[in-house]
Amino acid sequence: MPSAFDLASLLTLHQIHIDFEQLDKVTTYFGSFQNAVQASDADWQASQILRPSQQKAFFGEQRDFCLQRADEALIWCEQDAQTWLTIYDEAFPENLKNIDKPPPILGVRGDVEWLKQPQIAVVGSRHASQSGLAIAQDFAKYLSTQGLTITSGLALGIDAMAHQGGLLGAGKTIAVVATGLDRIYPAANQHLGRQIASEGAMVSEFPLGVQPKAFHFPQRNRIISGLSVGTLVVEAALKSGSLITARTAMEQGREVFAVPGSIHNPQAKGCHQLIKQGAKLVESGQDIFEEIVDVLPFELSPAGEKNVLSSPKSSQEKMSASLKTSSQKLLEWVEFEPISLDELAVLSKMPVSQIQADLMMLELSGHIEKLSAGRWRRIK
Incomplete structure (x- = not known):
């Protein structure tokens, strides 16, 4: 933990989306986050730490706005089951801490203990077939019944069904979102999002008030794979966010699994490409569990039925x-x-x-x- 650590000051810098590499430079140059927040625009200019867009968001009167939003963030975490988890905290998930460009701070709605549990990411198309939706829920339910936590992105389609399957088992589910945690996107998943926050956890690296933007989703995907010991892709087109998550998982040294489909289904072509590139072809949740059981950090305690997939x-x-x-x-x-x-x-x-x-x-x-x-x- 840096000297003179101050959550309020870190939350102020969080408003301009400062990254972990920049934070290292901040503590080296200014000595502490508090000193950095109080430093003049000229000192920041001389440090050459901030990108032009960050300077525009932090210099002059904008500094007061960032301070105000940081105060609101502190009030937000005073509510039950809402917290800010920094990379300097012992509770910060180890898997995520070790990825390239880890998020310096995470907002969490729900129980932070779920972030410590062994997780499997389940992702796929927003425009999935009925077969794909059923497969996602079945796989997630089976793996959650074995004690694994299901991590996904709260999108429509495969993500939503994966979360629903995870909620049916002992492992529950974590939703990593591309907005601030004071909103749930998409609106169609409002009820599901609240259920996840109540029984599992919702996670975001973005400050409160941040709305969904296209470039946020690939950024979010590295956290989905980073939290997990492996990533399962159920259905995905050749150009999709799910393949970005899978590639990120491979770069992070995590297992990647893919469900094969019909050669006539465009939503299966991404999975077939992953299999050609070395992803493991799986036909059941048991295939995944048997593959990862040796790399899990501790023994899981399955609850309920051993295999929910019908013969x-x-x-x-x-x-x-x-x-x-x-x-x-x-x-x-x-x-x-x-x-x-x-x-x-x-x-x-x-x-x-x-x-x-x-x-x-x-x-x-x-x-x-x-x-x-x-x-x-x-x-x-």
Whole structure:
């Protein structure tokens, strides 16, 4: 911990998004954060520590604004289950402390103890298929049941389902967000965000009041992977934030896992690329758990059922009980590759009207999903 450490002064510098490398220079040049905050604009100019955008945000009257926001941040952390965790604190997660360019300060809503727990990052597309969403929740639930904490980014799609799966197990979940912790983004995840803060933790390196901006998300992704012993990508296009998270995980020396999908699914192409680059292909949560169990910092204590993923036999039994005979027959012709109505009519030799009725029944029961151009594919 630097001499004359002062949280209020660090929170003042936090308002201009000062990074850890700059903080080292601050303590070397000014002696303490408090001295730095009180230093003149000329002294700061001479130090050449700040970037031009930071100078603009800190010099002159802007200094008073930063001091005011720091006071508000101190008041914020006086509330229950809200705190600022600095890289100088013993409670700061060790995994994150050791990455390249670690965040100097984290806001936490929830229980900071969750940050000490072994974590698996689960990320993927915001525009995931129904199959991808189900897989994300199943994997997260299984791993959380084994005692692992599920870490993701609170985005729509795969992230949201991963958080929901994590909440169902003993390990719970952590949401790393790209805004200040006084807001939840996206708005559609307001309820989920509050539940995560209540049962797990929400984390951000950004000051209060910060709104979502495009360049914040790649910055956030290094924290998602940095907190975790490994990253699982469920569905991802070739150009997506999930691949940035996976690449960051590789650079940080962490394990990367990917779920394969159909060659016709553009949301699977990113996963296939990762597998070609050395990511481990996984088909169940158990595949991941067995891969990382030797690198976990301590023995986990699974709670509840050992494996929440249904076996093929039990899935088939449930399907048979819930579907009528004609729907079961049609399902035999619907594979995981997309198929059209015309193709189904030729293969099944069933009337088109009956096929349409059974397709609707299968879609409602969650066995298939409808794609564009009048095609369907099986999801379980």
